[in-house]
Amino acid sequence: MAARVFAEDKAGRFRLTVLGQPLRSDVADSVRAASIFLSGDSELEGRLVDCVRSGKTAIELVSGITNFIEYYRQEPARAAVFNSAMSAMSNAHYAGVVDAYDFRSIRKLVDVGGGHGRLLSMILTAYPKMRGVLFDLPHVFEGGQRAIAEAGLSNRCEVVSGDFFRSVPAGGDAYILSRVIHDWADEKAIAILEVVRGAMPPKGLLLLFETMIRAGNRLSYPLLSDLNMVIRTGGCERSEAEYRALFKASGFKLTRAIETPSPTGMTIIEGKPT
Numbered sequence: 001m002a003a004r005v006f007a008e009d010k011a012g013r014f015r016l017t018v019l020g021q022p023l024r025s026d027v028a029d030s031v032r033a034a035s036i037f038l039s040g041d042s043e044l045e046g047r048l049v050d051c052v053r054s055g056k057t058a059i060e061l062v063s064g065i066t067n068f069i070e071y072y073r074q075e076p077a078r079a080a081v082f083n084s085a086m087s088a089m090s091n092a093h094y095a096g097v098v099d100a101y102d103f104r105s106i107r108k109l110v111d112v113g114g115g116h117g118r119l120l121s122m123i124l125t126a127y128p129k130m131r132g133v134l135f136d137l138p139h140v141f142e143g144g145q146r147a148i149a150e151a152g153l154s155n156r157c158e159v160v161s162g163d164f165f166r167s168v169p170a171g172g173d174a175y176i177l178s179r180v181i182h183d184w185a186d187e188k189a190i191a192i193l194e195v196v197r198g199a200m201p202p203k204g205l206l207l208l209f210e211t212m213i214r215a216g217n218r219l220s221y222p223l224l225s226d227l228n229m230v231i232r233t234g235g236c237e238r239s240e241a242e243y244r245a246l247f248k249a250s251g252f253k254l255t256r257a258i259e260t261p262s263p264t265g266m267t268i269i270e271g272k273p274t
Contacts, residue, residue, distance in 0.1 A: 004019050005023070006020060023035055030088060032088070043062055044059065044232065047062065047231070057230070057231060057232055057234045066234075068183070068233045069137070087116070087118070089264070090119070093209075093211070093262055093266050095263065097119075100258055100259075100261065103123055103130065104127065106130060107131065107173050108173050109123060109130055110132070110168065110174070111135060111175075112164050113135070115143075116146075117147050117151075120157065120176070121151040121157075131158075135162060137162075138162075144159045145159045164180075164196075165191060167199070168196055168199045172200060173201070173205065174200075174205035174206070175204065176208075176209065177206075177209070178208075179209060179210060180208075181208055181210060182233075182235050182238070183229065185234050185235055193206070193250035203273075204273060206271040206272070206273075207269070208243070208268070208269040208271070210238070211262075212243070214239070214265070219265040221263070223237070243269050248274075251273060251274055252272065252274060254271050256270040257269050
């Protein structure tokens with residue numbers, strides 16, 4: 001009631017307000033899955049203090065599994081909620097981001113760790129002369145192919161599977177990684193970026209899409225997401241200075257950090273090979 005998600009009528013019955021409608025599963029832009037995910041999994045969220053004390057994720061503390069991707073692979077019910085939540089939150093993450101950057105010089109765009117290609121599809125739709133490559137783990141392959149086909153982009157976008165710690169598709173003019181690097185601590189984040197650096201041409205372009213932490217913390221989401229990284233992945237949300245250091249360590253120079261209209265603080269972090 002106080003949050004204005006529900007309203008009570010004179011008969012004592014409750015209904016969803018306009019604010020609460022996105023909590024339904026049968027509406028456009030539903031955030032039901034995201035709300036379930038973010039409202040807390042007591043087995044994991046309850047271990048936050050232990051995470052801080054031990055330096056381990058809650059996933060490792062409760063299961064012994066150090067890689068969160070493997071954990072969700074072994075927990076299909078939780079993986080389904082996680083995947084649905086990520087899809088639901090993408091509506092907020094990507095609001096206005098395509099208009100915030102000029103992609104016209106890019107002929108071939110490689111989306112590394114792009115899941116089902118939501119962001120790549122948005123960019124390819126806005127730039128009909130561009131070609132794309134969607135790259136992610138093998139278990140994402142079929143979902144990615146299906147989503148690209150449903151977007152009517154199969155003739156311009158190739159779907160490839162693999163492991164970005166080993167290799168990524170070569171030959172792209174630009175490489176995007178959306179909310180990938182924040183999942184990993186510095187050592188592994190640098191390892192991923194080094195693989196991308198090795199695949200791109202000397203004049204290639206790196207574009208990270210991340211919810212950057214900025215001075216003043218005017219948005220709460222990056223800070224809440226940072227806690228989520230502590231609990232689940234072992235990664236973190238970073239400041240511009242921290243991304244600059246990651247770029248330098250992996251063979252890039254950070255050239256721009258572009259704020260977007262996204263309500264989650266999504267920033268396009270541009271880099272070029274050094």
